[in-house]
Amino acid sequence: MKKKAIGSVLAAAALSLSLLAGCGASAPASSDAPAATAAPASSDYKWDFAKKNSSIDDLKQPCDEQGTVVELEYDTPAYAVNDLLGLDETLHKKVEVYLPYGYDETKQYNILYLLHGTEGETDGPMEEFWLKQWGDTTLPVLDNMIKQGLCEPLIVVTPTYYSRVEEHPLGDAEAEALAEKLNDPYIGKEGDDGEREQNIWPEYFGQELRNNIIPAVESQYLTYANKDVSEENLIATRDHRGFAGLSRGAMTVARSGLTQNTDIISWFGSYSGVWADFDRFKNAMENDFKDYNINFWYNGNGKGDFALENHEEFRDKTLDELSDKFTDGENYAFVTLRDGGHMYLSWIVDLYNSLLVFFK
Secondary structure (H helix, E strand, C coil): CCCCCCCCCCCCCCCCHHHHCCCCCCCCCCCCCCCCCCCCCHHHCCCCCCCCHHHHHHHHCCCCCCCEEEEEEEEEECHHHHHHHCCCCEEEEEEEEEECCCCCCCCCEEEEEEECCCCCCCCCCHHHHHHHHCHHHHHHHHHHHHHCCCCCCEEEEECCCCCCCCCCCCCHHHHHHHHHHHCCHHHHHCCCCCCHHHHCHHHHHHHHHHHHHHHHHHCCCCECCCCCCCHHHHHHCHHHEEEEEECHHHHHHHHHHHCCCCCCCCEEEEECCCCCCHHHHHHHHHHHCCCCCCCEEEEEEECCCCCHHHHHHHHHHHHHHCCCCCCECCCEEEEEECCCCCCHHHHHHHHHHHHHHCCC
16 A cells, blocks of 8 residues: 655644643643634534533443444554654554444445544553543443434544664654654754654654554444555545544644645544644645545633633634635634633533534
């Protein structure tokens, strides 16, 4: 399968890297975060989006029709390590896979790839964030949405963008080298010492997703690809494939998803931020993927979330300069949770809101 190279020039992001640390956990917003500016009123949307963290509490109760969670192992090149250190390392990794109640090998299922955020010191394996670490809430929400007909039965896959090789760690020097290669000061200069490594992964995950994760998953489970994972068929079935993530996972959705893989994915979700160079993103939309429509891009944030300012700035540029590609209320939405912050209780609402629209 074709391996896509890392894209062109990135510009500096506005937010300090240190604010993103620990996003894997349900961390509250920083007390000195900038004041939130007004966002478009989500009440104007035709979809009944939840606008408060408590809005979906009734869906968090166990459902009598429960899906199952299984693990799938796969091999992948260590793309970041190999590129930055000139090596040829391979990793053996796993993803968690949610199969809906009554999963039937004779049916076709839409599929959502769902990412975590920055790994915190107390977090377990990050591929387990959504379906195991927070599974007591995520799973009932998925089960109840499907049972109540709020979304069609779907497969949800939770990978991790981390691809560390123990013998070959990446650090400040490698981040600075990548920053120079891409002319991206944010990757190499922002953040405290030892934290810059975190900005490497969102640039490289798109290759692993395209070349290794999607083929491994969709050759095993029945999606609209019908277990044919050739690039031609993945492109043909893009309307049945979504990609969403939170915090640095949202950063990865923008950089590795929209900017690199729009030809095989057409539904996107960004929860708590973007942190991508707009010019590079715009170039991908207008040139690389000019012939590929985006079915929907859901954006969610919270009034108390330190990522809101960055997210709003990117929203304003997108709707102003890419009006031929994105229309607010048609294939784009920006929902600001009134009591939302940089925490799981907001991100599960964003997942709910996304599934109200995706694959319809």
